[in-house]
Amino acid sequence: MGKRVVELFDQSPKHRAAVLVRENRQGSFVAQQLEHLQRQYGIEIYDVQESDRQSHVPREILTLLHFLDLPHSPDYLKAALVVLVERQLIPTQDLNALATFPEQFLYPGPLDPHQTPAVIKAARYCRSLLRARLELPHYQLISFLALTLNYNQSELATADKLAERIAKQTLGNSSMNATLGALQEIVNSERFEPVETEDADSRYLRAGQLTIITMHKAKGLDWDYVFIPFLHEDTLPGNPWVPTAGQFLGDFTLAEVARAQIRASLHEQTIPLAPEAWEQAGQLKTAEEFRLLYVAMTRAKRLLWISAAEQGPFRWSTFSGKGDNLQQKKPCPVLPALRNHFPQANVN
The missing domain is CATH 1.10.486 (PCRA; domain 4)
Known part of the structure; x- marks a missing residue:
């Protein structure tokens, strides 16, 4: 990804680019891996999460x-x-x-x-x-x-x-x-929030800058080049996970079941039992995640670069960034679907 960024900015120094991630920890990892671009090639790296967190x-x-x-x-x-x-x-x-x-x-x-x-x-x-x-x-x-x-x-x-x-x-x-x-x-x-007089959108969309930002924050924005790495199935749409300590009631989380039942009650529908409510919650989450991915993919005006490595961390929240704790990963279902639908495109 870093080489591609250098090539694109070398061709068009005034264009704008962004790396869209699903989790903040992914953004921090990308910023660490690409920090040399600013030193060696003069490409400004703007990590939105880090800039928001510190002053x-x-x-x-x-x-x-x-x-x-x-x-x-x-x-x-x-x-x-x-x-x-x-x-x-x-x-x-x-x-x-x-x-x-x-x-x-x-x-x-x-x-x-x-x-x-x-x-x-x-x-x-x-x-x-x-x-x-x-x-x-x-x-x-x-x-x-x-x-x-x-x-x-x-x-x-x-x-x-x-x-x-x-x-x-x-x-x-x-x-x-x-x-x-x-x-x-x-x-x-590190809990002091700076006062921003510059419009946030203009900070994210500077020419010649690579912005690292989450998919949620990218809504309403667009860049010439958009990179979406780590597109694995367990990250997007994600797999339902029930902590061991919460399995005494069954293979579901009480909070999601309660939300599904409340949602049915508000819409004057039959309140589902726990297994059915858990299934509905999973379907709603999957649909929401795919809508988020659609928003992320449509942020690109000239080039969309998406990828899913064969290996990835078991959980990003515990990943040290040193290449340990890696395991085989399945790609997001969108990737093979795109490959079949656009065979002429370079889909990684």
């Missing part, structure tokens, strides 16, 4: 606040310099050399070695941050840091949201230690 704003703000709290720490100074380099605010240079002696770097004396222009610029940025720590009220530091890092509109809105949340969590104890503790908890939990 870099809390991490960067926490890094700079750690530096403001303990500017004499070599580790915190280096981490702050890394952020400034990543934001392209200071030139790339040997950060280890700068962070080895923080006092000498920040406030050089007349007997210290002469600093290069790049070092002078980095030191000036750091001193401006420390000056703000002394001059600004404590509750304005997050907003100031966001402006210093040249955040875009979405990132500034996220920083304001972060500052508001920190203020609520530290109400009655507005100290640097309390702020750092609350912010560290947010970064560790």
Whole structure:
């Protein structure tokens, strides 16, 4: 799949492509396997799940606040310099050399070695941050840091949201230690949702980008090229599975049986017994999964690439991504049907 992506973007760099997956874990695996495309070929890989889950704003703000709290720490100074380099605010240079002696770097004396222009610029940025720590009220530091890092509109809105949340969590104890503790908890939990000012559809449909997205989120969108891997029978439409602990009532799940019986009652139909209700639930799920696959397949405007490897993980939720725990897999029934209906097409 990666080779095909490179070929297509080499022919048409401004086209758009997407990998549609059934489960989030599949998307994470694809992103890991294709991350080299951005480094080697300049093809941007946009993992929707990962972008939705994480925001870099809390991490960067926490890094700079750690530096403001303990500017004499070599580790915190280096981490702050890394952020400034990543934001392209200071030139790339040997950060280890700068962070080895923080006092000498920040406030050089007349007997210290002469600093290069790049070092002078980095030191000036750091001193401006420390000056703000002394001059600004404590509750304005997050907003100031966001402006210093040249955040875009979405990132500034996220920083304001972060500052508001920190203020609520530290109400009655507005100290640097309390702020750092609350912010560290947010970064560790990775449960802070960024504010998006850019339309979500435009983020998913950028030219020259390979978007990795679930079939459900792809509804209403379209790309020039669509790749649908892992099209196995146990994934789509999926096989009914009853946990061993739930088999004391029979070979069915009580929740699905109850839904089928409630559905029949709402439509003023005869309420089915458990075995019949379980069968109806399976039929409804299969139909729903095939409708979802139809939606996914029709997202392609120029090329549709679908595949099912001979082997796959027993369960994606427990797959480590290292090729272990693989077993033989049957393809989704749609694949042989497509092969028979379109013998001239290249169906894998």
